[in-house]
Amino acid sequence: MIERNTGFANLAAGYLFPEVAKRRREYLEKHPDAKIISLGIGNTTEPLTPHITSAMVTYARGLGTKVGYSGYGDEQGLSSLREKIADVVYANLGFSSNEIFISDGSKCDIARIQTLFGRKVPIAVQDPAYPVYVDGSVIVGAAGKSGRNGYKGVTYLPCTAENGFFPDLSAVKPDSLIYFCSPNNPTGAACTKSQLKKLVDFANQNGCIIIFDSAYSAFIRNDKLPRSIYEIKGAKKCAIEINSFSKLAGFTGVRLGWSVVPNELKYADGSSVREDWNRVMTTLFNGASNIAQQGGLAALDPKGIEETTGLVDYYLENARLMEEALRGENFAAAGVRVYYTGDSPYLWVNFPGWKSWDIFDKILDECRVVTTPGSGFGPSGESYLRFSSFGHRDDVREACRRLAQLKLV
Numbered sequence: 001m002i003e004r005n006t007g008f009a010n011l012a013a014g015y016l017f018p019e020v021a022k023r024r025r026e027y028l029e030k031h032p033d034a035k036i037i038s039l040g041i042g043n044t045t046e047p048l049t050p051h052i053t054s055a056m057v058t059y060a061r062g063l064g065t066k067v068g069y070s071g072y073g074d075e076q077g078l079s080s081l082r083e084k085i086a087d088v089v090y091a092n093l094g095f096s097s098n099e100i101f102i103s104d105g106s107k108c109d110i111a112r113i114q115t116l117f118g119r120k121v122p123i124a125v126q127d128p129a130y131p132v133y134v135d136g137s138v139i140v141g142a143a144g145k146s147g148r149n150g151y152k153g154v155t156y157l158p159c160t161a162e163n164g165f166f167p168d169l170s171a172v173k174p175d176s177l178i179y180f181c182s183p184n185n186p187t188g189a190a191c192t193k194s195q196l197k198k199l200v201d202f203a204n205q206n207g208c209i210i211i212f213d214s215a216y217s218a219f220i221r222n223d224k225l226p227r228s229i230y231e232i233k234g235a236k237k238c239a240i241e242i243n244s245f246s247k248l249a250g251f252t253g254v255r256l257g258w259s260v261v262p263n264e265l266k267y268a269d270g271s272s273v274r275e276d277w278n279r280v281m282t283t284l285f286n287g288a289s290n291i292a293q294q295g296g297l298a299a300l301d302p303k304g305i306e307e308t309t310g311l312v313d314y315y316l317e318n319a320r321l322m323e324e325a326l327r328g329e330n331f332a333a334a335g336v337r338v339y340y341t342g343d344s345p346y347l348w349v350n351f352p353g354w355k356s357w358d359i360f361d362k363i364l365d366e367c368r369v370v371t372t373p374g375s376g377f378g379p380s381g382e383s384y385l386r387f388s389s390f391g392h393r394d395d396v397r398e399a400c401r402r403l404a405q406l407k408l409v
């Protein structure tokens with residue numbers, strides 16, 4: 001018999017979202033008529049926009065004709081899309097198109113990136129964090145068994161209200177791979193230039209590489225905040241940036257993302273990370289959907305940008321309504337603290353004296369609203385809930401009305 005990859009044995013059971021779904025199901029079994037509203041998901045809800053949809057439809061129709069048909073394309077993506085991302089998303093940052101790689105989404109890129117660094121690399125992550133950074137590392141064997149302080153080989157960097165959700169980096173081991181997400185899922189915190197400078201300087205001084213997940217960069221509305229890590233001097237020497245059309249243009253189901261691997265980024269032996277990434281993408285990946293890539297090109301047209309800005313504004317308005325509700329008297333009286341700066345789809349809300357799952361249950365019970373327990377993203381998320389602004393406006397308004405009725409004291 002063949003031995004199982006020990007990474008799978010090391011992996012603790014996926015708990016958060018299955019448990020949320022289970023509690024929701026159990027509630028519905030007891031209250032079959034309850035109209036539950038979900039503010040728990042990190043999934044987009046609003047339709048694709050017209051300019052982008054029409055580009056994909058036109059291209060898809062062409063695929064049904066002799067002249068319009070195309071099969072495999074370059075594994076790294078359409079050169080026109082790579083150039084457009086370099087020119088539009090990273091304007092003035094001096095990237096050439098060969099440093100941009102098109103993919104089927106950032107989660108997939110995060111998983112593939114772990115093949116670049118082998119099993120010995122120490123890992124550092126924000127706590128709380130998006131689960132794939134650590135779970136993916138465990139599967140490939142770069143992190144070990146799970147114990148009381150998390151997985152072996154992983155350094156957890158608490159991001160708390162006390163440190164403004166920006167971690168103390170001094171615990172990071174030299175030559176680590178640092179996963180970093182800003183604007184952050186789940187805390188919603190968007191780093192300032194000086195915070196990112198600290199991160200970049202630390203990485204350069206300590207031989208670290210940063211995997212910078214900027215999936216929510218389109219939600220940044222404060223012009224003083226950096227939208228890319230490459231706005232920081234020295235970042236091309238120490239960072240890979242991963243981004244996606246998922247939250248930017250509602251492509252969660254269409255599937256399209258990209259990674260930036262600068263020519264300057266080198267391993268300890270001086271060889272090029274970009275060349276290995278090129279090898280990974282041409283070997284383990286076979287190109288993003290050509291229809292999706294046409295959608296991506298359209299999304300970066302002036303018309304597409306106007307549309308996606310409107311789409312993101314819609315969710316930001318949802319977030320503003322939720323913020324208003326969560327800052328209501330009933331919450332304030334219980335000492336509830338809402339962390340939200342307006343640059344992310346997520347509100348991070350602290351309920352002093354409550355365990356995350358207990359306040360989750362109470363809000364499900366009394367408001368019929370599903371949230372996400374902060375503790376599911378890591379120990380520093382205990383006593384928090386994440387409220388997501390991905391939802392239809394009417395549902396969000398109704399959820400806000402119900403939350404306003406909640407009695408906490």
Ligand SMILES: *Cc1c(COP(=O)(O)O)cnc(C)c1O
Pocket residue numbers: 042104105106107108130181185213215243244245246247251252256257
């Ligand atoms: C939603 C999300 C992504 C995007 O994943 P895709 O695979 O591109 O859909 C990446 N990182 C974080 C933190 C996310 O929340």
